[in-house]
Ligand code: ADP
């Protein structure tokens with residue numbers, strides 16, 4: 001062993017002298033800092049103060065430099081980028097001899113006085129504990145695995161993308177953005193990826209949660225003065241999965257927070273997986289910067305299901321249930337219940353429960369009886385063709401004008417009404433509706449929907465017209 005004892009001692013003495021001679025802030029500096037600390041609290045408000053500024057402490061002063069300490073590196077970076085400029089201004093206003101403010105990291109072992117020891121260094125395991133304590137994770141459904149996800153034409157792309165992410169050693173694309181209508185399997189696929197990732201990479205911190213929860217917990221953290229911990233946790237995950245991101249549209253501060261998290265993770269080469277009910281470009285109320293970033297990686301849609309897929313899913317569920325359901329019944333359900341997979345599953349479950357309780361065999365007859373209401377609702381589902389026909393008749397224009405390029409008011413207005421009703425009464429996306437109206441752009445449909453909404457609010461007789469049409473169509 002090399003003996004460095006002597007040297008070490010010499011250093012210690014030197015450090016000591018330094019501290020005593022020139023590092024210790026004078027009374028003036030201390031007073032200035034106290035005033036600045038108060039000013040920060042008044043200026044940024046209690047919530048920000050508690051989240052970010054409270055732990056700031058005067059550390060040292062030398063040669064015009066005031067050193068302010070914070071407990072973590074992350075916090076130093078955050079203060080540096082968000083508050084440093086203002087901090088300097090306030091400081092200089094108090095005392096002209098202060099020329100610079102430096103933020104330094106001084107881990108505080110006694111900073112947090114509760115049962116968890118204060119993490120001086122952020123480690124994966126204490127992050128996980130913190131994430132759980134702050135309730136930042138959504139539970140994963142054990143039924144939603146890759147093995148139980150039935151693949152068909154409508155969801156093949158999204159499924160292949162999920163597999164790639166799970167199986168690949170490197171990151172094939174980032175972010176992965178999965179979108180599709182309600183009940184088509186987005187959440188199932190997200191959970192399946194999370195399960196597989198956790199299994200394959202137990203050392204990685206895989207965080208799955210709904211955007212709703214993200215927002216709720218973010219707001220809660222802000223209020224409770226825990227925004228720091230919140231940010232720190234989300235910026236240190238390895239895989240971030242956010243379900244139903246459309247939920248944060250219009251919620252500006254949540255979006256802003258997510259945007260920063262998103263960028264920080266992408267910069268560190270961490271995988272992000274997002275789901276939504278629409279394509280990035282169709283997400284209204286989401287900031288343009290964020291929307292374009294969401295589309296940076298792979299965008300995979302889940303289309304409305306096909307008959308084959310619905311039948312495949314029913315067959316898989318039947319096998320799982322171990323119950324006896326005739327093929328004819330499954331085929332009948334796959335044909336009739338086209339709204340979404342969730343409803344299809346619900347129908348089969350009801351049938352199984354009924355058979356279980358009544359001890360009757362499942363037949364086509366019992367199926368029709370037990371599922372009466374559901375079947376009727378699915379029968380009633382309106383198609384865009386029907387809407388166009390009805391609206392054209394109502395306004396006395398030609399059906400072909402629904403597709404034509406003519407723009408005169410007495411044709412254009414009914415066409416807008418039809419687009420509006422198509423948006424309201426069918427599960428078709430804006431681009432799909434646009435296509436059905438002579439290949440128009442989705443923005444045209446969006447404009448039509450807004451315009452009709454506006455007119456409905458302004459003109460009672462117009463509103464009544466629209467209402468009559470809606471009733472006729474939905475029976
Ligand atoms: P979304 O999140 O798109 O609204 P979910 O993922 O919650 O839809 O799916 C609704 C239900 O349908 C779930 O019970 C899910 O397991 C089932 N489901 C959807 N797609 C499939 C599929 N391809 N294979 C098996 N089950 C599916």
Ligand code: MG
Pocket residue numbers: 186187188243244
């Ligand atoms: Mg979902």
